[in-house]
Amino acid sequence: MTTTPAVAPAPAPDSASIEPAVHLRGLRRVFGTRAVLDGVDLSIARGEFVALLGASGTGKTTLLRILGELDRADGGTVLVPPVRTVVFQEPRLVPSKRVLANVTVGLPRGAATRETGLRALAEVGLDRHADAWPVTLSGGEAQRAALARALVRAPQLLLLDEPFAALDALTRLRMQDLVGDLVRRHRPAVLLVTHDVDEAVRLADRVAVLRDGKLVRDQRVGVARPRDPADPAFADLRRRLLADLGVH
Numbered sequence: 097m098t099t100t101p102a103v104a105p106a107p108a109p110d111s112a113s114i115e116p117a118v119h120l121r122g123l124r125r126v127f128g129t130r131a132v133l134d135g136v137d138l139s140i141a142r143g144e145f146v147a148l149l150g151a152s153g154t155g156k157t158t159l160l161r162i163l164g165e166l167d168r169a170d171g172g173t174v175l176v177p178p179v180r181t182v183v184f185q186e187p188r189l190v191p192s193k194r195v196l197a198n199v200t201v202g203l204p205r206g207a208a209t210r211e212t213g214l215r216a217l218a219e220v221g222l223d224r225h226a227d228a229w230p231v232t233l234s235g236g237e238a239q240r241a242a243l244a245r246a247l248v249r250a251p252q253l254l255l256l257d258e259p260f261a262a263l264d265a266l267t268r269l270r271m272q273d274l275v276g277d278l279v280r281r282h283r284p285a286v287l288l289v290t291h292d293v294d295e296a297v298r299l300a301d302r303v304a305v306l307r308d309g310k311l312v313r314d315q316r317v318g319v320a321r322p323r324d325p326a327d328p329a330f331a332d333l334r335r336r337l338l339a340d341l342g343v344h
C-alpha cells in the first residue's frame with residue numbers, strides 16, 4: 097500500500113459544495129504490530145460537519161492528527177486542504193502572552209491582524225478579555241480563546257479533538273451552541289472527535305463510528321434543527337450509535 101500525501105485545491109471560503117475538502121482512502125496507521133487504522137475511507141465536503149465517535153483507544157485522535165499533519169499515515173491516500181487548525185481538549189494558551197496575542201500568535205504583526213484578532217474574540221464573547229492573561233480566564237473562556245485562535249486563520253478544515261470534554265455540563269452546552277453558530281457562519285469543513293453521542297447528533301451533518309480500525313458507520317444525521325434530544329429521530333439515532341459503541 098502506498099501513502100500519497102497531497103494537498104487539495106483551496107476551497108472558496110464561504111461556500112459548501114460536493115467537492116471534498118477531505119478525502120481519505122484506505123488510510124492505515126500502524127503502531128508496533130497493531131494497525132490502529134486499517135483501511136479508513138472518509139470524505140468531508142467543504143462546509144460539512146462530521147463527528148467521529150469510537151470507544152477509547154480506537155484511533156480517533158490518530159485519525160485527526162493525520163488530517164492535521166501532526167502524524168503520518170503508513171498507507172492509503174490522504175487529501176487535505178492547505179489551511180487546517182486544531183482545537184484540543186485543553187486550550188494550550190501561551191501563559192506569557194495576553195489573550196489577543198495568543199489568538200494572533202504566528203500571524204504578521206500590525207493593525208490589520210489586531211483588528212482580525214479582536215473580531216474573532218468578539219465572536220466568542222471575549223473582546224473584553226483581549227488584554228487579560230490566560231491564567232485569569234475560566235476553563236470555558238480559555239477554550240473560547242482557543243476557538244478564536246483556530247478561527248482567526250480562516251481554516252478550510254477545522255479539527256476539534258474533544259474540545260468540550262474538560263468543561264462542566266452547562267458550559268459544554270453553551271460551547272456546543274457557540275461552535276454550531278460559528279461553523280454555520282464560517283463554513284469550514286469540520287471533524288469533531290468526541291465520546292459524547294448526544295454532542296455528535298446535536299452538531300454534526302454526518303456521524304461516523306470507528307471500530308477495529310475501520311468506519312463501521314458513516315451516516316447523515318436526519319434530525320431536524322434545532323435538534324432536540326426528545327425528538328424520536330434523535331433518540332433513535334442515539335440508540336443505534338450507542339449500540340455501535342457496545343452500549344445497549
Ligand SMILES: Nc1ncnc2c1ncn2[C@@H]1O[C@H](COP(=O)(O)OP(=O)(O)OP(=O)(O)O)[C@@H](O)[C@H]1O
Nearest residue numbers: 127128132150151152153154155156157158159291
Ligand atoms: N505515537 C504512538 N505510539 C504508539 N502507540 C500509539 C501512539 N499514538 C497512539 N497510539 C495508540 O494507538 C491507539 C489509538 O490511540 P488514539 O489516541 O488515536 O485513540 P482514541 O480513539 O483517540 O482514544 P481516546 O478516546 O481514549 O482519546 C491507542 O492504543 C494508543 O495507545
